[in-house]
Amino acid sequence: MAYLATPTATMEVIRKYHFMFQKKYGQNFLIDANIVNKIIKCSEITKEDCVVEIGPGIGTMTQYLAENAGQVIAIEVDKNLIPILEDTLKEYRNVTVINEDVLKVDIRQIAQEQNGGKPMKVVANLPYYITTPIIMGLFESGAPLSSMTVMVQKEVAQRMQVGPGTKDYGALSLAVQYYAHPQIVLNVPAACFMPKPGVGSAVVRLQRHEKPPVIVQNEKKMFAMIHAAFNQRRKTLANALSNGFEYHDEDGNIVSVSRQDVCHALEKMGVNGSIRGEALTLGEFAGLSDLL
Ligand code: SAM
Numbered sequence: 001m002a003y004l005a006t007p008t009a010t011m012e013v014i015r016k017y018h019f020m021f022q023k024k025y026g027q028n029f030l031i032d033a034n035i036v037n038k039i040i041k042c043s044e045i046t047k048e049d050c051v052v053e054i055g056p057g058i059g060t061m062t063q064y065l066a067e068n069a070g071q072v073i074a075i076e077v078d079k080n081l082i083p084i085l086e087d088t089l090k091e092y093r094n095v096t097v098i099n100e101d102v103l104k105v106d107i108r109q110i111a112q113e114q115n116g117g118k119p120m121k122v123v124a125n126l127p128y129y130i131t132t133p134i135i136m137g138l139f140e141s142g143a144p145l146s147s148m149t150v151m152v153q154k155e156v157a158q159r160m161q162v163g164p165g166t167k168d169y170g171a172l173s174l175a176v177q178y179y180a181h182p183q184i185v186l187n188v189p190a191a192c193f194m195p196k197p198g199v200g201s202a203v204v205r206l207q208r209h210e211k212p213p214v215i216v217q218n219e220k221k222m223f224a225m226i227h228a229a230f231n232q233r234r235k236t237l238a239n240a241l242s243n244g245f246e247y248h249d250e251d252g253n254i255v256s257v258s259r260q261d262v263c264h265a266l267e268k269m270g271v272n273g274s275i276r277g278e279a280l281t282l283g284e285f286a287g288l289s290d291l292l
Helices: 007-016 033-043 060-068 079-088 107-115 128-140 154-161 171-179 219-231 237-244 259-268 282-291
Strands: 050-054 071-075 095-098 120-125 145-153 180-188 201-208
Touching: 033 060, 033 120, 033 145, 033 180, 033 201, 050 060, 050 107, 060 071, 060 079, 060 095, 060 120, 071 107, 079 095, 107 120, 128 145, 128 154, 128 171, 145 154, 145 180, 154 171, 154 180, 154 201, 171 180, 171 201, 171 219, 171 282, 219 237, 219 282, 237 259, 259 282
Parallel strands: 050 071, 050 120, 071 095, 120 145
Antiparallel strands: 145 201, 180 201
16 A cells, blocks of 8 residues: 555545545544654654554554554544555554544553553644543543644644743643643644645644642642633632632532632732732642642
């Protein structure tokens, strides 16, 4: 099978199988070998690695992953792509295709069964409509993943990288930075995909921290607080949390806070009581979560 990362080879496969692109699955296939090669390089995969690819499509990047990694697990939700993948990847003995929704699979179990519980690397051109749930789900699953090299919408990549005081700073920035070091490694024009997406794209590499950069007593509580703060980001933190923060503790009790609680905690931290969540660092959210 020839490489698929060209417009002609991709069109040939599409025609052969009468494949219909499904917008609801965010299907924009890569047609530029140069970009695929760059993604493979940035992902730093070796023959020692077990790679998880989310959404292999017709197998364009999977071919390169199979040639550069020890093993590839490709998770694809669209059942119409499965017979195509059987054809386009038939020469590769080290690829396993799983026909599932990535949001429903147990990545920890896959790591256990396929890689003896050792860390795997994620490399993917993600479906943009579920970028955040995929990335957060992978981090929160506690699955052993040492890095993720993922194509996402350009604005989302920027949101992952920024710090307090910028308009893009939000819950995604804080969550990603708690788990990993994000770095935009490549900008990709729409012309590199078939069909062309209506948005710009970027590849971001998330290198997992060995230890989180801040210490917090209760991660879940801190993230509930971060979500409440950014759900009402124009409000002061004290107002946003007293209205919108609710956390269910291990005993099933509902924990909420009053405006005064938040103001007292901020005062103890030496932070102005009228501050908005968008001005707080990850370390400050951790401190506040521990105090409340
Ligand atoms: N990797 C291919 C490429 O680069 O040409 C395709 C990338 S395309 C942007 C996203 C892929 O993710 C599609 O194949 C789509 O069917 C698949 N996908 C969408 N939702 C999914 C889900 N919930 N679970 C697994 N795969 C999904």
